[in-house]
Amino acid sequence: MDSTEKQNIKSIDKIIVTSLKNEELQEFNRIFYGRVDQHTLALKDSSLKLAASNHFEISGYDFPGHTEETRSPRKIRIGIIQHSIAISTNKPIKQQREAIFMKVSKLIEAAGEEGVNVLCLQEAWSMPFAFCTREKIPWCEFAENVTDGLSTQFLKSFAIKYNMVIISPILERDEFRGDLIWNTAVVINEKGIVMGSHRKNHIPRVGDFNESTYYFEGNTGHPVFETKYGRIAINICYGRHHPLNWLMFGLNGAEVVFNPSATVSGLSEHLWAIEARNAAIANSYFTCAINRVGTEIFPNEFTSGDGKQAHNDFGHFYGSSYVTAPDGTRTPSLSRTMDGLLISQIDLNMCRQIKDKWGFAMTQRLDMYARSLSKYVEGKELQLVKDK
Ligand SMILES: NC(=O)NCCC(=O)O
Numbered sequence: 066m067d068s069t070e071k072q073n074i075k076s077i078d079k080i081i082v083t084s085l086k087n088e089e090l091q092e093f094n095r096i097f098y099g100r101v102d103q104h105t106l107a108l109k110d111s112s113l114k115l116a117a118s119n120h121f122e123i124s125g126y127d128f129p130g131h132t133e134e135t136r137s138p139r140k141i142r143i144g145i146i147q148h149s150i151a152i153s154t155n156k157p158i159k160q161q162r163e164a165i166f167m168k169v170s171k172l173i174e175a176a177g178e179e180g181v182n183v184l185c186l187q188e189a190w191s192m193p194f195a196f197c198t199r200e201k202i203p204w205c206e207f208a209e210n211v212t213d214g215l216s217t218q219f220l221k222s223f224a225i226k227y228n229m230v231i232i233s234p235i236l237e238r239d240e241f242r243g244d245l246i247w248n249t250a251v252v253i254n255e256k257g258i259v260m261g262s263h264r265k266n267h268i269p270r271v272g273d274f275n276e277s278t279y280y281f282e283g284n285t286g287h288p289v290f291e292t293k294y295g296r297i298a299i300n301i302c303y304g305r306h307h308p309l310n311w312l313m314f315g316l317n318g319a320e321v322v323f324n325p326s327a328t329v330s331g332l333s334e335h336l337w338a339i340e341a342r343n344a345a346i347a348n349s350y351f352t353c354a355i356n357r358v359g360t361e362i363f364p365n366e367f368t369s370g371d372g373k374q375a376h377n378d379f380g381h382f383y384g385s386s387y388v389t390a391p392d393g394t395r396t397p398s399l400s401r402t403m404d405g406l407l408i409s410q411i412d413l414n415m416c417r418q419i420k421d422k423w424g425f426a427m428t429q430r431l432d433m434y435a436r437s438l439s440k441y442v443e444g445k446e447l448q449l450v451k452d453k
Pocket residue numbers: 188268269274301302303304326327328329332333
C-alpha cells in the first residue's frame with residue numbers, strides 16, 4: 066500500500082463502525098473505547114451547516130462524571146481543531162498565513178457557537194510545518210511575538226467574543242531576548258489577555274523532523290494555567306513520548322493536558338492512539354491529542370540523513386485527533402484526511418473521582434523514584450544485578 070492509498074482511509078473508527086454488527090460493535094466499544102455508549106453530544110444545526118459549507122468535520126462527545134453529594138459537577142466544554150495548510154507553500158508568507166487564518170476562523174466560530182470554554186489549536190498552526198527543509202529563508206519569517214504577534218492578535222478577538230480560553234501553539238520569536246526562536250504554546254484567556262506561554266520541552270531528532278535546526282529545548286518547565294474554567298497545561302508534540310513530561314504537568318495540578326502535534330503516517334501512527342491515552346490513565350487527567358492534516362509540499366527538495374531519496378513533502382499528517390478521560394475512556398478520532406473540530410463536554414470532577422478509585426497518585430512512590438533518578442543522573446552505579 067503506497068502513501069496515496071493510505072490517505073484514502075478516512076478514519077479507522079468509521080471502518081470499525083461500518084464493519085461490525087450491532088452486538089460486535091457494542092463489545093468493541095466496551096473493550097476498546099471503555100464505554101458501550103459513545104455519549105454523543107447533540108450539536109446545533111447551524112454548526113453542522115457551517116462545517117458542511119466549509120468542508121470540515123465536527124463531532125461532539127460527553128464525559129459525565131459521577132454525581133457527588135458535596136461538590137457540584139464542574140462541567141466545561143473543550144474543543145480541539147485539526148487542519149491542513151490553506152495554499153501552496155511557495156506563496157508569499159503573508160498570503161499563506163492569511164489563508165490559514167481565514168479557514169481556521171470558521172472552525173473557531175463553530176467552537177464558539179457550541180459554547181466551547183477552552184480551545185486548542187495544533188502545533189505551529191499558523192504556518193506549514195517547514196522544519197523538515199532546514200531552510201532558514203523564508204520559514205523563520207513565520208516566527209512571531211507571544212504578546213502581540215499576528216496569531217495572538219487574531220485569536221484575542223475570538224477569545225473575547227466567545228468568552229473562551231484559546232491555546233495557540235506558534236513558532237515564537239523572542240524579540241526581547243536575542244531574537245531567539247522557540248516552539249511555544251500561548252495561553253490567551255477569555256478576556257483576550259495572554260496569561261502566559263509554554264515552550265516545547267523535547268525537540269525531535271527523528272526522520273524529517275529537523276526542528277533542532279531552528280530552536281532548542283524549552284526553558285519554561287511544566288506550567289499549569291489556572292484558568293477560569295479549570296487547570297490546563299500543554300505538552301507539545303514530541304513531549305508525548307516522555308512519560309515524565311506528562312507526569313510533571315500532573316504533579317503541578319493539571320486537569321486537562323493538551324498535546325498539539327504535527328506527526329506523519331510512516332513514523333508514529335501506530336503510537337498515536339496509545340500515548341496520550343496512556344498519559345490520561347497514568348495521571349488521572351483529561352488529555353487531548355491534536356494532529357495536523359494533509360500533505361505539505363515544499364518548493365525545494367530536502368534529505369534528512371536517513372538514506373531516503375531527496376523529496377519535497379513531509380509525508381501525510383494523519384489528523385486523528387481525540388480526547389481521553391482520566392478513566393481511560395476515549396472519543397473516536399477525527400478524520401485522517403479532513404479538517405475538523407472535536408468538542409468534548411467533560412466534568413473535571415472526574416479527575417479526583419478516578420484518583421480515589423485507582424489510587425495512582427497515592428501509590429506512585431515519587432520519593433523512591435526521585436532518589437533513584439538523582440543517583441542515575443549523577444552517574445552513580447546502576448541497580449543492575451548480574452548473573453553469577
Ligand atoms: N512535531 C514533532 O515534535 N514531531 C515529532 C514526531 C512525533 O513525535 O511523532
